[in-house]
Amino acid sequence: MADQPAIRVLIAKVGLDGHDRGVKIVARCLRDAGMDVIYTGLHKTPEDVVRAAVDEDVDVLGISLLSGAHMTIFPRVIALLEEAGASDIMLVGGGVMPDEDATALRAMGVAELLLQDTPPDAIVAAIRRLVAERGPR
Amino acid sequence: MTVQASGPVPSRRLVDGVLAGDRRALARLISRAEAGEEECRPALADIHRHTGRAHIVGVTGVPGSGKSTLVRACASAMRAVGRTLGVVAVDPSSPFSGGAILGDRIRMGALAGDPGVFIRSMASRGALGGLAHAALDAVDLMDAAGFDTVLIETVGVGQDEVDIVRAADTTVVVSAPGLGDDIQAIKAGVLEIADIHVVSKSDRPDANRTFAELKQMLLLAQVPPERHIPVVATSAESGEGIDALLAEIDSHSSFLASDGRLARRRRRNAAARAVKIAEEMVRRRYAAGDSTAMAAIVDRMCARELDPHGAARALLATLDEVAP
Numbered sequence: 079m080a081d082q083p084a085i086r087v088l089i090a091k092v093g094l095d096g097h098d099r100g101v102k103i104v105a106r107c108l109r110d111a112g113m114d115v116i117y118t119g120l121h122k123t124p125e126d127v128v129r130a131a132v133d134e135d136v137d138v139l140g141i142s143l144l145s146g147a148h149m150t151i152f153p154r155v156i157a158l159l160e161e162a163g164a165s166d167i168m169l170v171g172g173g174v175m176p177d178e179d180a181t182a183l184r185a186m187g188v189a190e191l192l193l194q195d196t197p198p199d200a201i202v203a204a205i206r207r208l209v210a211e212r213g214p215r
Numbered sequence: 216m217t218v219q220a221s222g223p224v225p226s227r228r229l230v231d232g233v234l235a236g237d238r239r240a241l242a243r244l245i246s247r248a249e250a251g252e253e254e255c256r257p258a259l260a261d262i263h264r265h266t267g268r269a270h271i272v273g274v275t276g277v278p279g280s281g282k283s284t285l286v287r288a289c290a291s292a293m294r295a296v297g298r299t300l301g302v303v304a305v306d307p308s309s310p311f312s313g314g315a316i317l318g319d320r321i322r323m324g325a326l327a328g329d330p331g332v333f334i335r336s337m338a339s340r341g342a343l344g345g346l347a348h349a350a351l352d353a354v355d356l357m358d359a360a361g362f363d364t365v366l367i368e369t370v371g372v373g374q375d376e377v378d379i380v381r382a383a384d385t386t387v388v389v390s391a392p393g394l395g396d397d398i399q400a401i402k403a404g405v406l407e408i409a410d411i412h413v414v415s416k417s418d419r420p421d422a423n424r425t426f427a428e429l430k431q432m433l434l435l436a437q438v439p440p441e442r443h444i445p446v447v448a449t450s451a452e453s454g455e456g457i458d459a460l461l462a463e464i465d466s467h468s469s470f471l472a473s474d475g476r477l478a479r480r481r482r483r484n485a486a487a488r489a490v491k492i493a494e495e496m497v498r499r500r501y502a503a504g505d506s507t508a509m510a511a512i513v514d515r516m517c518a519r520e521l522d523p524h525g526a527a528r529a530l531l532a533t534l535d536e537v538a539p
Contacts, residue, residue, distance in 0.1 A: 083250035084314065084338065109314035114338045119321035126328045130320060133333055135242035163239060214223050215243075 084114040085209050086136040090127040091120045092155075095145035104140070104172065107198040108205065124151060128158040131167050137209050138189075143173040148183065156187050166215055168208050172196075226258035233360050234265060238333065241360050245335055248352035259352055262359045267481070269301070269358040269365045270468050273383030275408075278371025280391040281415035283321075284451040285460075286368050290326050292461050293364060299331040300364040301357030305347050307339050307370045315339075333357060339370050346370075346378045348495070351488060354382070380408040381487035384480060385467045387460075389413045390429060392422040406432065409444060411463045417448035417455060442470055500534055508533045 089105050091098055098120055105115045116134050118127060131139040139159075143151060152171060159165050168189040175183075180191045190204050226247055232240025244262070247255035274282050274289075286302060293300055306317045315338035326332045335357075337347045346369060357365045369379050380386045388409035406412075406429075414426045429446045445463050449456035471477040501509065509530065516526040 083246070084340075086246070105316055109316050112314045114315045114317060114336075116317040116320060116336050119318075123328065129328055129330075130334070132238055133242050134336060135239075135246040 084112060085138070085205065086114045086116070086134060087138045087140055087205060088116045088118065088127065088131045088134055088136040089140045089142065090118045090122050090130070092122050092124060092127060092141050092143065092151050093145055093147050094121070095143060095147075096120055097144045098142075100144070100172070101142040104142070104198070104201060107201060111202040111206075113205070124154040124158055128155060128162055128164070131159075132162050132164050136167060137212070138168050138170055138205055140170045140172060143171065143175075146175075148173065148175050149179055152183050152188055153186060166212065168212065170205065170208070172201075226252075226255040227261065230258050230261045233262060233356055236360050241333065241356055242335070244356055245349070245353045248356070249337065249347070249349040251348065259355065262355055265359040266355045267358070269354075269362055270464075271354060271358070271365050271367065271382070271384045272464060273367045273369065273379035273386045274389060275369040275372050275379045275386065276389030276413075276415075277391070277394060280371070280389045280394070281451065282368050282371070282389050283318075285387075285389055285413065285415055285449060286366055287326060288449070288451045288454070288457045289461060289464075290332060290366065292457050294326070294329060294331055298363040299361070300333075300366060301354075301360070301362040302332065302334040302366045302368065303337060303350050303353045303357070304334065304368040305337050305339055305350055305370050333360070333362060346382060351382055377408050378491075381484050383484075384471060384477065385410050385464055387411045387413055387464070389415050390425055391415050392417075392419050392425040394425075410442075410467050411460070412444060412446040413456075413460060414446060414448045416450060416452075418450040418452055422448060441476075442467070497534065501530070 087108055089101055089108075091101055101117070105117050108115045116130070116136065118130055127139065127141065139155070141151065141155065148171065152169070155169060159167055159169065165187075169187070170190045170192060171183060171188050172192045174194050175191075180193065183191060189208055192201050192204060224243070226244060229240040229244050233244055244255065244258060248259060274286055276282050283304065286304070290300055290302065304317070304320075306315055317336035317338060320334060320336060326334070335353055337350055337353065339347045346367070350367060354365050354367060367379060367383060386408050388406060388411075390406075390412065392414065412429050412433075414422055414429065416422060417426075426446060426448050433444050433446070447456050447460045447463055449460055451457070471480060512521065512526050512529045512533070515521040515529075516523065521529065
């Protein structure tokens with residue numbers, strides 16, 4: 079039963095942000111692309127999602143933010159992943175943010191930012207590419 | 216321990232981490248078991264030697280009966296008395312894409328941040344019976360990592376997915392009010408496997424009826440069970456019944472501890488597990504085997520030269536020619 083292991087993605091909403099329609103659609107798209115998608119629900123802390131990402135041993139941690147708190151939350155998540163020795167878990171952001179923030183976040187170590195108007199196929203392709211580039215672990 | 220991004224760490228080197236309770240090592244070995252890689256088998260064999268300490272509790276029931284919510288409530292209550300626990304939560308895979316949405320964590324609330332709890336979501340990946348192929352490997356790993364209790368939450372089952380009873384020390388079957396009449400309660404299957412029955416959502420007005428029907432069903436048993444099977448009404452909303460359920464789980468655990476019952480149950484479970492793995496191995500050998508030999512047998516069956524059982528015997532005979 080050595081199946082091709084499914085790509086595991088944890089999708090989280092962090093902080094005071096109740097908008098989860100987009101994230102549910104993304105979860106569904108990734109499922110339909112054959113991935114195992116763990117959805118945590120709303121209002122999680124960075125500590126919660128990093129703990130969950132480690133225990134679930136996901137390839138990708140996807141955080142959806144529509145609250146404008148991205149410049150606070152992403153650096154915190156990066157720090158916590160490092161603290162947990164889990165920097166091999168790739169952090170992907172989704173939501174709405176200014177281009178200069180996206181550039182800054184990439185420089186900090188966010189692997190990919192998939193912002194508004196990203197087509198579902200592009201999200202699937204980006205995650206597959208990240209996992210392929212990382213290689214087996 | 217840090218799992219290096221540069222090249223995979225050999226599985227056997229993760230074993231000591233698991234035994235020391237390292238979460239990353241534990242999480243990674245569960246992933247390897249799930250991927251079914253041969254590379255991790257010796258490591259899992261090492262792990263297996265360190266199992267048998269945890270009390271394994273299975274929670275099953277129809278979709279939407281409140282399994283995840285109940286698991287959370289039980290887990291919180293167990294944490295409150297200082298017990299650590301692992302949770303293996305199985306959700307279904309899509310039969311079309313193979314993907315899955317694993318949503319059991321949504322109900323886990325504050326537990327997700329508690330270091331005394333390790334929650335792992337697992338996709339069923341086409342396994343029948345309510346569990347995933349690697350669910351019991353994950354249970355072994357959590358047991359070896361030192362968690363006191365391991366809760367297995369099955370996929371939402373229908374009437375006949377009863378694998379959990381061959382995996383758990385104690386099986387809890389959750390029924391929600393309003394899902395069937397008293398005929399449902401006398402049908403064979405899932406309802407028969409319970410060591411403990413739970414009627415969830417007991418704050419709902421029709422819960423009493425479900426409670427009474429289950430009680431009635433248990434009274435009608437022609438062969439009296441070895442132990443009285445309790446029915447516990449719970450409401451995760453109000454917290455009602457959760458302590459009673461925990462007491463029943465403990466009481467069942469004590470019952471098993473007497474007269475060698477636990478050893479007998481685990482022996483039965485071990486046999487079921489070995490047979491299940493052997494079946495899977497046979498399946499894989501067919502997949503890897505000589506397809507022309509198989510095609511010839513199928514042709515003969517289609518031509519009515521062989522009956523289905525004869526064809527199966529012929530297929531089994533071809534297995535000996537395939538390397539294991």
